[in-house]
Amino acid sequence: MMKTNMGDKLRKDNYTSIQPKIVELCTFYVGDHQFGINILNVQEINKNPTITTVPQSQKFIVGVMNLRGRIVTVIDLAKKLGLPFTVPGKENRTIIVDAQNEYIGLLVSRIGDVVPINSEKMEAPPANIDNVLGSFTEGVLKTGAGLVGMLDIEALLA
Secondary structure (H helix, E strand, O other): OOOOOHHHHHHHHHHHHOOOOEEEEEEEEEOOEEEEEEHHHEEEEEOOOOOEOOOOOOOOEEEEEEEOOEEEEEEEHHHHOOOOOOOOOOOOEEEEEEEOOEEEEEEEOEEEEEEEEEHHHOEOOOOOOOHHHHHOEEEEEEEOOEEEEEEOHHHHOO
């Protein structure tokens, strides 16, 4: 049996406590606005799925889709965020997210990159952000490409 030196344990604990909290973001665009969500919430990304409209549903619900036998509600993320609706195009994608053991599709204008970020560098949303958008945004991150709004998936889909 190997003995551990208490000094080694303390050095290791100190080292791990100063490591940055790196999170991988799936980034995407809703119109001209760039957003990100934790990649761990993303199940898959679909291109042009067949969506069936649902009569008398909320304005932001595009419809439902069949994902390998599972019914998935698809929402237009732009409408949900209080932005103009998503203009149909060949770059549109549906991001399937898992929220509270339910799959939800988020219709977005286009997909960005998966980027690693230091979550400790996230800043509070700007004070002039719209009430609807602000209630779904955890914060913003400065990147080389500009600001990325971090969406709170739980709040968005509540």
